[in-house]
Amino acid sequence: MFEGLRRLSANSLAPAVWRFDQYYWFTAILTARGFQTATGRLVAACIAAFGLLPLGVIAGVFGPQSLVAQILAGIVVIASLAMAMLWLREHWPTRAQSLACVAAGALGIGISSLLVADPFVGFLGTAAFVPLTIFIVCFHAARVLALSWTVGALVLAVLVVRMGSTDLAVALTGLVIAVLINVFVAISCRTVIRLLKPDAHHRDIEQLTGLLHRDAFYNSVATLLASRSRSDDQYLVFVAVNIDSFSLLLGLSGSGGGNRARVTVGQALRETVRHNAIVAHVSDDDFVIADTFTTSDASPLVERIRGAIAATPQRLTASIGVVVTPLPPLAAEPPDEVLDKLIAISQQAIEQARMAGGNQVRYVLRPDLGEGDDNGDDWPEQNRPA
Incomplete structure (x- = not known):
């Protein structure tokens, strides 16, 4: 005026x-x-x-x-x-x-x-x-x-x-x-x-869930690999989350029910991980998380994630693939290639969890990223249902 x-x-x-x-x-x-x-x-x-x-x-x-x-x-x-x-x-x-x-x-x-x-x-x-x-x-x-x-x-x-x-x-x-x-x-x-406003520009935000979209996730992880947030972090933890029976949920409750499921899972993930963890919604029923740990044991985080998803109003479950790999060697690799390999390995882990009935976790420790396939040490004792 x-x-x-x-x-x-x-x-x-x-x-x-x-x-x-x-x-x-x-x-x-x-x-x-x-x-x-x-x-x-x-x-x-x-x-x-x-x-x-x-x-x-x-x-x-x-x-x-x-x-x-x-x-x-x-x-x-x-x-x-x-x-x-x-x-x-x-x-x-x-x-x-x-x-x-x-x-x-x-x-x-x-x-x-x-x-x-x-x-x-x-x-x-x-x-x-x-x-x-x-x-x-x-x-x-x-x-x-x-x-x-x-x-x-x-x-x-x-x-x-x-x-x-x-x-x-x-x-x-x-x-x-x-x-x-x-x-x-x-x-x-x-x-x-x-x-x-989050640290990322609002154009990096996926519209429905308020999480990062795929491209923004790649950029954020590249920054994470280039400059670690804590000097004592030794491992990159990559968690892929897939909502179980999502197609059935869409058939029963329509697109509105599917959107509510995506939003509640996204909110559960956001509230469960550390504040500086990178969380993204990359497809209809797929979410990914990247963070750096001082230890190779990611099970406490994963169990919190499973509990948060189970506590959603829809009582959802998810198949989860977790990849834990040493952080220092990744600095010499192209970030996009590293992420492509981590996603491929985590998707294989998710498929194993789904074939076992869903609502399970598969861990892959120290995978061979040079080959791009799952040659790492699995943790079968932790591949348990909720």
């Missing part, structure tokens, strides 16, 4: 990473943490509450007096209720639908604030720009916030002109309060979002 706010948003609110729309990144974070449904309901409740406000204004003494103004208020009510239903559906709205809601919301707030006869009541109506600002900062880019604030600035300018003829001091006070609240909320929310 106004030139000073434009500079403020450019300098304080829109660092380089915010030039990109973060709708899918933030959606993935909500989904991975189980907040997507609750967030959708909250957004719908806010939109519906705003949509019902014009009805109260129409019935009041400061409501729109002309027929045209009342028709516009009715349109705002209907549009708001329609947008609220969009956020209550089972399917999360697309980015385009979210942007449409933002544009319609900004226009609706502006129209409702200008329809009332008393400009002071109109200033109160502009408070609805605050939750809209919060939503935009969380989900969208700075240019979307600039659009919303442009509408807000025009509305405030009209209200100041209307009220200035009777009480200029109150009009300017209302203007300053509205501007400061929106700027403060935007900066505060943006700060929180930046703290929530």
